[in-house]
Amino acid sequence: MTAELLQKRWSPRSYTGETIDDEQIGLLFEAARWAPSSMNEQPWSYYYALRSDNEKFEKFLECLKPGNPVWAKNASILIIGVARKHFTSNGKPNRHYLHDTGSASSMIALQATAMGMQAHQMGGFYMDKTIEMLNLDPDKYEPSSFIAVGYQAGPDLLPDDIRKKETAPRSRKDINEFVYK
Numbered sequence: 739m740t741a742e743l744l745q746k747r748w749s750p751r752s753y754t755g756e757t758i759d760d761e762q763i764g765l766l767f768e769a770a771r772w773a774p775s776s777m778n779e780q781p782w783s784y785y786y787a788l789r790s791d792n793e794k795f796e797k798f799l800e801c802l803k804p805g806n807p808v809w810a811k812n813a814s815i816l817i818i819g820v821a822r823k824h825f826t827s828n829g830k831p832n833r834h835y836l837h838d839t840g841s842a843s844s845m846i847a848l849q850a851t852a853m854g855m856q857a858h859q860m861g862g863f864y865m866d867k868t869i870e871m872l873n874l875d876p877d878k879y880e881p882s883s884f885i886a887v888g889y890q891a892g893p894d895l896l897p898d899d900i901r902k903k904e905t906a907p908r909s910r911k912d913i914n915e916f917v918y919k
């Protein structure tokens with residue numbers, strides 16, 4: 739059996755929108771802290787906006803491509819993972835920057851599941867707009883994904899097309915399609 743936490747994790751689109759507190763937020767990012775990374779560089783940084791902070795939350799939503807804001811607007815928190823492109827020790831390119839940031843983001847997702855919430859990552863965002871909103875230097879930093887986190891709600895709250903996706907069976911490749919001996 740795969741670990742129970744892995745069985746429980748998925749990426750829902752229906753969220754209650756309820757508020758989460760500082761302790762919960764801290765635990766999500768604490769999980770990212772412990773992700774493995776090349777040379778222990780920890781190239782990730784995270785920016786977040788709480789749903790309760792309407793103005794900032796709206797700015798995050800505006801960076802998402804169509805199809806995402808319609809459900810992500812009910813997450814409790816929107817997080818943006820940002821990857822640093824170079825090693826801090828010697829300034830050389832770190833070719834694992836997106837890999838390791840994605841790995842840290844998976845930790846956040848699993849921690850959310852362990853806390854009774856779920857997380858849904860999104861690559862569907864406007865890169866230039868996000869870089870501008872966060873005031874990043876694109877030579878040094880690259881947003882990797884948005885992460886919506888919150889308590890799951892029922893599929894009935896979603897518009898028809900999204901409800902269909904929410905209730906569709908989850909699919910995966912067979913192990914023999916991606917594992918070679």
Ligand SMILES: Cc1cc2nc3c(=O)[nH]c(=O)nc-3n(C[C@H](O)[C@H](O)[C@H](O)COP(=O)(O)O)c2cc1C
Binds near residue numbers: 747748860862863908
């Ligand atoms: C890097 C990344 C980008 C993704 N982008 C989107 C997205 O823009 N919109 C969306 O609805 N889901 C997005 N997803 C969620 C995937 O569609 C989802 O993880 C996949 O279908 C597997 O479903 P599961 O997470 O429920 O197991 C993204 C996931 C990852 C890891």
